[in-house]
Amino acid sequence: MRILWVKTGPLLPLDTGGKRRTHALLTDMSKTNHVVYVSLLPEGEALHPQEESDAYAAEKKWIRTHTPAKGSLGFWLDLAKSTVFTTRPYALQRYEAKKLKQKLSELSKEQTFDLVICDFLAPALNFFGLKFTCPVILFQHNIEAQIWRRLTQNQASPVKRWYLGIQSKRMQHWESRLSALFDGVITVSPEDTEISRTEYRLTNVLGHVPTGVDVDSFQPAPPKVQGRPFVMGFLGSMDWMPNIDATLDFVKEILPRVRANLPDCRFKIIGRKPPAKIRELAVNDPGIEVTGTVEEVQSHVHECDVIVVPLKAGGGTRIKIYEAMAMGVPVVSTTIGAEGLAVTPGEDILIADDALTFASALLSLAQDRQFSMTLAQKARSEVEANHSWTKATRCFMDLTTRCKSVSS
16 A cells, blocks of 8 residues: 655654654564655754664655744744634644645645544644645544543643633644544543543544553563662653653652651652753752653663553553563553553552552552562553554555545
C-alpha cells in the first residue's frame, strides 16, 4: 500500500510518548508498505542527524512554517489573538498552515494513495475541503478535550481556571467537529473509543490500537547496590502541562510523606525541556535531580527503584508505564495515569489516587524488596507476552480495513 502520513513535526529525537508510538508503528508498517511522511517543520529548526535516513518512511516531505516556540513572545501574541479573534483552541490554531494545506491539496489530486492518516488532532484543520479517493483516517492518541477539562478541574488559580475552561470548551467543540470530517477514527484505548462514540456521537470510530513497547530495546535493570538511598523517578516530557502539574504536586504532597520514613530518599525527574519552576526544584532541594533532555532514558530509569505516575490530568495511554515495566522497574500510578492500559493493580502495578495512599505504596516497595522484585518481574512478563509493537501495528492495519468509504 501507498500510505500518506500527516503530522506536525519530525519524529527524532524520540522524546515523547506520541513520537515513540508513531515511530514504532511506522517503522513496522514501512517493512511492507510505502509510507510518505508529510510534516510541518518550524523555520530555523534543524532536523535530527538521523531523521532523513531513519527507516520509518520511504519518503519524507517537510513543510517549513512559522510556528512560534512555546513560551516565546510570538507564542503569547498568537495565543492572545487566537483567544480574542477566533473560536478555535490555540492548541489547534497554531498548526493550521497554508503551505501544508497546499501540499495536501496537490497530493490529493495525484490519486496515488491507498490510505491517508492524520496523526493526532493537531493537523486536522488542514484537511478541510480535501477530496482524497481513498479512506482518510484520524489517529487520535488522546481525547484532547478530556485533557483540557481535567487541567481545568485541577487548577487552583481562578484566572488560569477561567482560561483553561475556555480552551476546554473550544477543544470539545472542534474535536467533535473535526473528528466527524474523517472516514474513520482510531483511538488508543477502549475508554477513548467509548468517549468518541458517546460524548461526540461519532459513527466513524473504527476501534482502538493497543499501546506497545520495544521489549528488545528496553531491558531489565541490573541488581542495585544494597544500602543505597531509595530513588523515585518521574519519566515524561516536562514541557507538557499535565506532567508539570503532576511533578509539582508530587513534590508538595507526596514526597514529604515518604521522607518522613525515608529521609535520604531521592526524586529524579527525567524528561525534556523542563520549565524554570521544575528546574528550581533541584536548586532548592539537593534530594531532587532534574535531568532535562537526555539522549536515552534507559540508564536513568535503571537508577530508579520505582517510577511514579501521579497524573491528575491527561488522556490516551502512557507509553512510559509499559516502558518502565519492560525495564523491570516497579510503577506506582494514579488511576488516570494508567488509564487505558491492560494492567492489573496489585500484580504488575500499584494504583493510588491520594497523597497518603500514594506515599504508602512507595514505602511498601522501599521496605519490602521481595514484593518490589515480584511486581517488577510480573510487569516485565506481561509486556513481553502481550504488548509488542508488531501486534499493535497489525491491529492498526486491521482497523483501517474496516473503513471502506471515500472521503467527500
